Amino acid sequence: MNPTSKKRVALYLAQYDTTAKVLHAAEKVRKAGYTKFDAHTPFPVHGMDGAMGLKDSPVGWIVFFSGLTGVSSALLMMWWMGGVDYPLVVGGKPGFTLPSSVPIMFELMVLLSAFGALFGMLGLNKLPRHHHPIFESETFRSASDDKFFISIESEDPKFDLAETKSVLESTHPTTLEVVEEPMDEEKDEASEEHHA
């Protein structure tokens, strides 16, 4: 990365030692009116969704419709192949019957639901994602290990270098830093190499 390249402020990053502190901090940040903030924890912290004021996850709906697709496509497939296109007479039985179709309908329901769950989750989270400015911070490396973080993005309408700092300071973080990301045209490529 070219050290002389221009940088822009991407976010504030505050670090905490315990789950209780990060939970209170998230609550305070939300009450201060921020919307583009996030908590980063090595494992899901109980009560954090409430503290951040998150709405219920819609993954269940994605799974519901994927499962419905699975059941109906299984039924349609077996009805058309076995009942319409080439009915096989085995033991004098009809080409297509509902009871004997149940196992495969169930299996395809599960299969498509599972795809819906994983890819729905990744889609909602906008993952896989090659780079995020938060990875510019070295202290952030412990976010997957044993430290807890609150980040407030500069895109937040309430973001203000001085005011946001004072809000975060009032939550007693162990460290508080401004994370900048390089601004040049090749910004993405340059930082990606560093953090792939």
Next chain:
Amino acid sequence: MSYRPIKEIGEVYLTDEGMTFHEVSDTVCGVTERKAPRNWWIAFFIAASFTGVLGAAIGYLFWQGVGVWGNNAPVYWAWDITNFVWWIGIGHAGTLISAVLFIFRQKWRTAINRAAEAMTIFAVICALMFPGIHVGRVWFAYYMFPIPNQMALWPNFKSPLIWDLFAVSTYFTVSLLFWYSGLIPDFALMRDRAMGMTGRQGKIRRMVYGALALGWRGSNRHWQHYERMYLILAALSTPLVLSVHSVVSFDFATSVVPGWHTTIFPPYFVAGAIFSGFAMVMTLMIITRAVYGMKSIITIRHLELMNKIIMLTGSLVGYAYAMEFFIAAYSGNEYERYVFMNRAFGPYKWAYWTMITCNVVVPQVFWVKRMRTSIPVMFAVSILVNIGMWFERFVIIVTSLHRDFLPSSWGYYRPTLVDMGIYSGTLGFFFTCFLLFIRWVPMVAIAEVKGVLPQADPHDASVHEEEEESHGGHEPEPEAAE
């Protein structure tokens, strides 16, 4: 999420008391970051050699045809299907631990679920080989799938064998998705740890683990969807695992062969699957925790709980064995009666009584707490259970077939060297995969173990005290009303 034991009823912590988050990361990730111990190389060499045996035996089978197996009239299904059912059954414990115990909030599962899920995947790969290679002309194996072929013919969807194909391939795919989704946060940890590493190794680790972590940054907005997805996958896997072994049992139960045509098969097969799978998890865990110093995470309590499940499921299959005899007697059907008397006292009685001893008698030692917590005892039992469960499938398949309705079509099945080569080869392949897994992938679900440590709970009393000391107690009590 976190777990605080109720001391009054004898509960203890899930890991060694006082373990920190960082120690969990170090203990688990360290295994993949250090050089492999010499014993790993020895084990890997042996396992890889048997994988070679597998390749040679399968190659010979393809070249010559299934005549190189001992299968012949009237025993057309023998070791191939025995091994298939045995491997699938072993896989089921992984799903049971990761999905069913998750739904029932058995938090002790976090120490063993990752390795058990890996075991599931490798066992199901071994299982899937057998239906593929037993068809004879493997180049027509695609007839099994509903894809257009030159005869313009579709599979017979009324056949349990095609249900089985869908069940087992769905099971493999869902297990893989479940395993991988659980690994994403741990791959992120591996990536972040590799950031500080130098040299080529560090670079490769950053690239590989970075790609596998998909850019995971522990965001709570992500965790929210992630946790919901995990719950849904668990809720889907629970009926799936029951359906898979039920469908496997339909392969037998829907036929009109005495000894196979029984309604008890689906629950009995599922119980047997869990039984043998737990035994395999036990074998693997006892070895890995000793070799890799995981005793603080995989504690004796985890092993004891698994032993209780082994004892329960062992007794369930024992009940099923007895009930099969009762139904045969009660049915009044002479063929049914003959098959069961022949099973216990005929030419294959040695196999039957091996099965009874290993599956029903041996696990009863776990009624005694000293036996449940003794490593040598549980290791021996886990091996015996796996032998017994292999014999269970052998007994069901071969003894029911070897004496057909007419004495003119009676026979005695004997395996050939190729049979043995393929079976031992799948064992080699399984252990090769497992050894590679413990070498390169975090073998314990790190994020989940951290989540059940007492300090993970934001409302934990001891953490609050510290906080009040440092900040003069002006923090508001969070969600006291909840």
